[in-house]
Amino acid sequence: MDARNTSLTVKHEGSSEDQASDFSIDFDWLLGVAKRQWKIVAATVVVFVALGIAYVLTAVPLYQATTNILIDRANTVVVEQLSKFGENVDDDASVLSQVELLKSSAITMGTVDKLKLDEDPVFMASDDGVITQLKNFVRSLLNVSTWFVSDTVTNDDKDRMRQNASDKVRNNMDVSRTGKSYVLALNFVSPSKELSARIANGIAEAYLNDKLDAKYDATRRASDWLQDRIAELKQKALESDLAVQKFRTANGLVSTGTQLVSDQQLTELNSALIASQADVASKMARFDRIQQIIKDGQMDAIVTDVLASTISNDLRSKYLTASKRADQLAAILGPDHESVVRQRNEMADYKRQMFDELGRIAESYKSDVDVAKAREKSLKDSVTQATSVSAGANETMVQLRELERSSETYKNLYQSFLQKFQEAVQQQSFPVTEARIISPAVVPTTPAYPRKTLVVALFAILGAAAGSGIGMFREYRDRFFRTAEQVRDVLGLETLGTAPLISKIGKPIDKVGPEPSEREIRKSSAVMDYVLDHPLSPFAEAMRSVKIAADMVLPSASCRIIGVVSTLPGEGKSTIAVNLSELLASQGSRTVLVDADLRNPGATRAIARHAEKGLVEAIFEQASLEECLLRSKRSNLAFLPAVMKQRLPHSAELLSSAAMRHLLNRISDHADYIIVDLPPLAPVVDARAMAGSVDAFVYVTEWGRVARRMVRQTLQAEPRIYEKCLGVVLNKVDMNRMKLYQTFGSAEYYHSSYSNYYREG
Template identity: 60%
Template sequence: MDLVDAEVFLGVVHRQWRAVLACVVGAAILGLLYILATVPLYTSKFSVLIDRDNSQLVEQLSSIGATGDNEPWVLSQVELLRSETMALAVVDKLDLSNDPDFTETEGSLVSSLVRTLGSIANVSQWFVSEEATDEAALRRQMAGDTLLANLAVERVGRTYVLEISYASPSPELASKIANAIGEAYLVDKLNSRYDATRRAGDWLQDRIAELRQKALDSDLAVQKFRSANGLVAAGSTLVTDQQLSELNSALIMAQSNTAMARARLQRIEQIIASNQTDAIVTDVLSSSISNELRQKYLDASKRETEIAARLGESHVQAVRLRSEMAEYKRLMFEELNRIAESYRSDLEVAEAREKALSDRVSESSVVSASANETKVQLRELEREADSYRNLYQTFLQRYQEAVQQQSFPVTEARVISRALPARLPTYPRKALVIVLFCFLGALAGCGVAAVREFRDRFFRTGDQVRDVLGLEFLGNAPLVTGNQAVPLADIEDPHMVRKISAVSNYVIDHPFSAFAETLRSAKLSADLSLVGKPCKVIGIVSTLPGEGKSTIAVNFAELLASQGSRTILVDGDLRNPGATRALARHARAGLIEVLLEGADARSLLVRNPQTGLSFLPTIIRHRVPHSSDLLASSTMVGVLNSLSRDVDYIVVDLAPLGPVVDARAIASHIDAFVFVTEWGRTARRVVRQILSTETNVRSKCLGVILNKVDMTRMKLYRAYGSSEYYYSRYTDYYQEKA
């Protein structure tokens, strides 16, 4: 399918290239005229770099800072350069509204015409009085509009470089305006920065006063809350918390002393209860009385042991010593009881002190818990006070920076290159204009070619015949011309053919032509389709008059006769006998006399002695309204039967199928039809409709001959790979050129 489509496309290009070329040439001429009529414009460029590192005031004045996406910001700078404010600033600076070089040379003839038509179309200006119009303001506005119309601002790639271009018929004026726009942009950046800093300073000053008051109020609220709730602080800690901590420490010490006193008392009471003389406590060792009594007890015990060992235990001295020892022991335990009483007194004192401290700790804990609940509100007030204090310090610092920025203006744009007068015009671009016009001309040519192809509703190739009609294509009959009479023997004999044009004898004069080959194809098709019939009756028909069917009929009959076949040509077109005019204008009677008056058909035949062709003419002396009835009559059948006894072919030249019904009337008596269609003149739809209604003709149709083919133009319709293409490649070897 792609190959077929490509072939069709190439075929269209082959046929319509002249129309496309004509459109391209016309468009190129229009392009040249446009170039000649257009005022050349010179463009000057001014480049500026947006250097955002020079100043970061916005980021310094705002805790949010700049966004990461700089694309909208750069595009905003582009729109600023294109704004009406910048244009009017340049107009005022250079006084362009009163500059004749600017007002008279800006724009070409076409643009001036467009502006004039626009002013006429502006209905709102029709009713404005001249007194109410400020002429100076109007000129200023028009100058600004003209400046914007010729101004172009572009971003260079993804960089921060902006390129300002201005086009003007004057290169000096273009460079001057481009430089003025760049300078106006830099001044505008300085002014906008100063205004922004000044507005920020004023705003910060108001906020600083407000924050100062709020910071004072919040600090005062903290102090009042402390006083109202007794939250006295010692450094960073409340006094109640500090007292509670000290009381807890004293209570722990008191509990330790009480435990120690209780342990000493229990120990000494254990010694007294067990009557242990050798067990001592620390205070006994430090007591001189206890040590002296113990020494005496030990001395008495030593002597008692010696005396008892020497004199016996019953000795008086031994008894006395034992009595002393008992007294010493009693005195020792009395001393221990006295020490125990001292320990008991110390324990009571320690327990009393511990209880007092415990009570005070309990009281302080209640007070501290209440103070901690109040401290929650205190901390909230302190945080609020700290926030206002920090904000106040921050805004005060930013205000000082803003004041410094006002005295040190820095712009975030700087000049890269200034505009210079251009040496060559940048508009119109002659090569581009020519190419564009040629491209548009090619498009227009393609449109014209498409329209011509769409409107081509005629038969051009054999493939169209097969696809549209579903009939066999017999061949192309080239367009032939000839006005010279054909000399024949005995030309004065009334029974001899008298040809008035060489066209009627073309197949005899050019036996190797494509015309003759097409008629041979028709004969072959008839022979193959009508096998076994002793006489073949073949009708030659067409859709409309003037398609050359009579010429085809005469030459077809001559071809059959020249090949030795006994052939009779009958002019069956009772309305317009074209074959009779070509062969026998001198005849006095013909087919009508046979049908109406019963004349002998054989006696009325005229002959061509060169080929042996017999011809039954039709002589019209007056119009015959019932020609179809005559052709469908039994008399006509008898005529055909009578003529077919001694011949091989009867060729009947019939009337066209479209205007009259004669061919339909005789169709049942015709063995086969050859359909003739004029190449490039007869619409395919008409032929298809005629054949769809004439079923008898279609069913007996041997095929279609395309007549009057322009072989030079026919080459344009031969698609590569088609039968016509291969046919045309080899016809020159076997056929003579027409």
């Protein structure tokens, strides 16, 4: 006892107690839940399937008609070639926009008006089921305000009916894109198969008509706007062109077609100046050349004008003749001869005359250079003047070009808008849209809704889900002791044994033989002799386990006083106390059973209803102990009953009194075991009062009845009882249901393996 923890641990509070709070969800646990709750799940599934069948049988069948619309890009190209105001359907967003257009109120209202659906009683009839219609009928009967409403249909009522019909069309239709194509699938459901097909085709026709009307309205509005814009642009073009001409005239900007006259003159002067500069350079070079010839006295140097001069050519011829003659004479007469000298003098004279002629030619060259330079200077002055004029004209041309650009812009806009106006006029009478019906709706042959198999399957799934939820809630609410492992985890105590639920409870013992004497135990039920009648049963084995635990915990005690307690009344502690006492007595131990439950003496009622004296008389010594004890001939068990002739207001004080302790000591002198059947712990304090006189306690809890939290809190409030507690006996265990709580490795899992060791007979 001392080696065991003497305080009840609370670490499992909120975890082990409540399976839903903190527990390990494993496969074994799930299988256990399935085995325990499958009937609830199955029953819920059956109920939901029945509801599903009832819904299928009462639901109004709906027929679905489908028409397919193609957003034809080929037609779009044709339209766009004729008018830039056509819609461009080139991307996903445009196709999805057409889906929303089909769902718009413009289309649905157009369908209602065309097919007169607001006047169709079949269409306007309610689609609700029988239950909903009945509920609406009852509600209308209870609505007193509708009893006095006039039957006259007003315009507001007609508008409301049209709107209701439009809403009904929108609610019963579905438009979706077929994959990534340009095909739109339009579905419509209705209780009438013919009406479904008619409305589906009507919606498609209304969509196409709306497209045509929208295109016509767009082109008409565009042409009206273009007419006003064209008139405005025409006036702007005329005004801008007139402004260009006035500006030219005002600034003298005369042109020859491609450029201004001043620019042309400047170009010509520049060309003449360049030519003049080249001429000056050429003549200057010629003059410099002849000057160099004269300066160097080069006889062999020739210029063009010398060759053209007859004087120069004649003088050169005479010079050459004189030179030839001088050379001949010098060769004959010698270089110093008078004739040779005379010839040389003639040569010098001819040379002088030749250079004089060159000087005159040079003067003419110089005159040509001066004339060319004067012309060049004149051209430069003209160019400077023309440049100044052109620069001024160019500054003015900036404004002119701006006016010309403005004029050209207005001209282009005018031409463009005029062309678009012609296209828009043509488009008004060109009935082509970018959409067409590729498969009209046909009358369906079978209803699309409700899908009976799917609905029933869905209800079955919902039933399974609801049943699983109920089952899980039941598991969550199952806070009772079911297994020895739960006892160990929650209470920190070992399970001494599991006492099965005895099916013979309440069956009286067959009376065979003579009537027992007043000093004998008289059992009113066979369950009190169960351990004697079935010594090899699991119940008897649980009692032996209690005896072994008491012998091991109290090995040296000459007399072991064992108290049997429970949390609440009715858990079977008196049955356990009687059978435990019978087992001990049948094994030869001197055993005395004391019924200490002075408020509700269950053991006395079960085995000694005839007793006239008992525990109270023995305590107060109104009778001797031997006079109060009853015995069993079968096992030699001694029983001290509790004969309550009147209620005792101070039973706890009586049990904790010195007289009670003295009585137990007197009994201990003649007994090996004293089994005390104590009151339950929760309602009264009698067991706590007697805790000091008891060596050990056996805690009895009913399987699947008392909440684990209740048991734990009760033991927490009774630490003296807890520290002396040998363990727990799970009583009234349903062994068939116990199998549902077995997990791999637990004692319950192997129950079938050692069940052959037990015999009920």
